[in-house]
Amino acid sequence: xxxxxxxxxxxxxxxxxxxxxxxxxxxxxxxxxxxxxxxxxxxxxxxxxxxxxxxxxxxxxxxxxxxxxxxxxxxxxxxxxxxxxxxxxxxxxxxxxxxxxxxxxxxxxxxxxxxxxxxxxxxxxxxxxxxxxxxxxxxxxxxxxxxxxxxxxxxxxxxxxxxxxxxxxxxxxxxxxxxxxxxxxxxxxxxxxxxxxxxxxxxxxxxxxxxxxxxxxxxxxxxxxxxxxxxxxxxxxxxxxxxxxxxxxxxxxxxxxxxxxxxxxxxxxxxxxxxxxxxxxxxxxxxxxxxxxxxxxxxxxxxxxxxxxxxxxxxxxxxxxxxxxxxxxxxxxxxxxxxxxxxx
Numbered sequence: 001x002x003x004x005x006x007x008x009x010x011x012x013x014x015x016x017x018x019x020x021x022x023x024x025x026x027x028x029x030x031x032x033x034x035x036x037x038x039x040x041x042x043x044x045x046x047x048x049x050x051x052x053x054x055x056x057x058x059x060x061x062x063x064x065x066x067x068x069x070x071x072x073x074x075x076x077x078x079x080x081x082x083x084x085x086x087x088x089x090x091x092x093x094x095x096x097x098x099x100x101x102x103x104x105x106x107x108x109x110x111x112x113x114x115x116x117x118x119x120x121x122x123x124x125x126x127x128x129x130x131x132x133x134x135x136x137x138x139x140x141x142x143x144x145x146x147x148x149x150x151x152x153x154x155x156x157x158x159x160x161x162x163x164x165x166x167x168x169x170x171x172x173x174x175x176x177x178x179x180x181x182x183x184x185x186x187x188x189x190x191x192x193x194x195x196x197x198x199x200x201x202x203x204x205x206x207x208x209x210x211x212x213x214x215x216x217x218x219x220x221x222x223x224x225x226x227x228x229x230x231x232x233x234x235x236x237x238x239x240x241x242x243x244x245x246x247x248x249x250x251x252x253x254x255x256x257x258x259x260x261x262x263x264x265x266x267x268x269x270x271x272x273x274x275x276x277x278x279x280x281x282x283x284x285x286x287x288x289x290x291x292x293x294x295x296x297x298x299x300x301x302x303x304x305x306x307x308x309x310x311x312x313x314x315x316x317x318x319x320x321x322x323x324x325x326x327x328x329x330x331x332x333x334x335x336x337x338x339x340x341x342x343x344x
Contacts (some may be wrong), residue, residue, distance in 0.1 A: 006050040007125075012060075013043050016123065017184050019273050025073075028311040029271030029327075031097055032229075035071040036272060040064055040128065040184055066128040068182070070219070075158075076141055078316055079169065079191040088316065092150040094159065097312060098141045113302040115195040124169075125213060134221055176222035185210040191240075199246040207238040211263035211313035230269050230320050236261040240276035242282070254284035262307070265322040269309025274329035294341040304331040 002008045023034040043065070076098040077090035077232035090096060140160055147155035151162050163169065191205030213231040219227040242256030262276035269276070284298040310324035 008047045008048045015041055023271055030073045031075055031313055032270050033070050034073045037069045040066045064126050068130050079278045099139050106162045106253045117193045120190045126184045129181050130177045134176050136173040178221050180217060180219050183213045185213045201244045203242045205240040209236045212234050230268060232265055233263040234265055236263050250288045252286035256282040269307055274309050276305050278302055278304040292343045296339040298336040298337040302333045306330045
């Protein structure tokens with residue numbers, strides 16, 4: 001809304017970061033997470049001022065609404081062994097990955113000459129704290145103990161009965177609090193638009209994202225041992241190119257291409273977010289129905305390069321390594337969008 005010919009205010013909402021992954025509960029990577037959702041909705045009031053015909057500046061304040069959900073299987077072998085034994089149940093012969101429970105901006109715009117615009121935007125980092133509840137559902141391991149087992153019970157006894165009888169996890173596998181912190185990284189974008197004619201515009205943009213801030217995710221439970229998910233992300237660069245052509249007075253054609261690097265290094269490509277470098281292709285059509293109403297249609301195809309990654313977590317105490325990358329992840333998606341424009 002233009003308050004004066006030089007001063008304007010605006011309100012926008014956007015989602016710069018978010019992910020969702022879902023895998024079968026029989027997938028080996030279920031101990032990392034099999035049904036996960038991360039959302040961050042930015043609501044931004046903005047103030048812009050036209051300094052001169054060549055320069056406009058703007059600043060905004062972000063209110064961020066965040067939510068996170070992580071569903072994963074718990075590994076019986078990593079749980080503490082009952083007294084008088086020490087260490088973990090893995091040291092008593094419980095195989096690794098035996099499931100036993102289910103844990104449920106600042107901006108600037110420069111116009112150096114007729115038909116040319118240069119823009120830059122910086123979005124600051126935001127640390128989000130998540131507090132919620134952890135809910136656990138027992139799962140049968142299916143393991144049968146042999147003769148001479150460390151628990152001293154007859155051969156053929158199910159492990160689940162032994163664990164239940166010991167009552168080791170009676171005060172652990174109960175609904176409890178859980179919290180974590182995730183820093184949404186800052187990012188810088190610089191772009192230029194050139195209009196050789198009134199009907200044709202081409203655009204290019206570079207974007208840098210400070211993903212190195214996402215080094216690890218610490219899950220802090222009320223009673224269960226804390227869990228540290230190593231990410232070790234790296235900063236990324238993205239490049240966007242596009243055009244807009246007003247072939248007719250009421251119709252506009254659009255197209256574009258985007259390349260973006262993957263943030264995850266080879267040793268931390270996991271089922272939680274098996275992302276990599278990707279190519280994206282876009283197309284669109286705009287139609288001005290009248291002087292007040294218009295509609296825009298958009299299509300985007302995302303093609304992510306195939307990438308090796310792991311399907312199971314490292315053994316306790318081991319660091320992530322590419323030696324665990326036994327999985328091959330591939331991804332593509334078709335996105336469709338429609339917007340109705342109303343002018344006042």
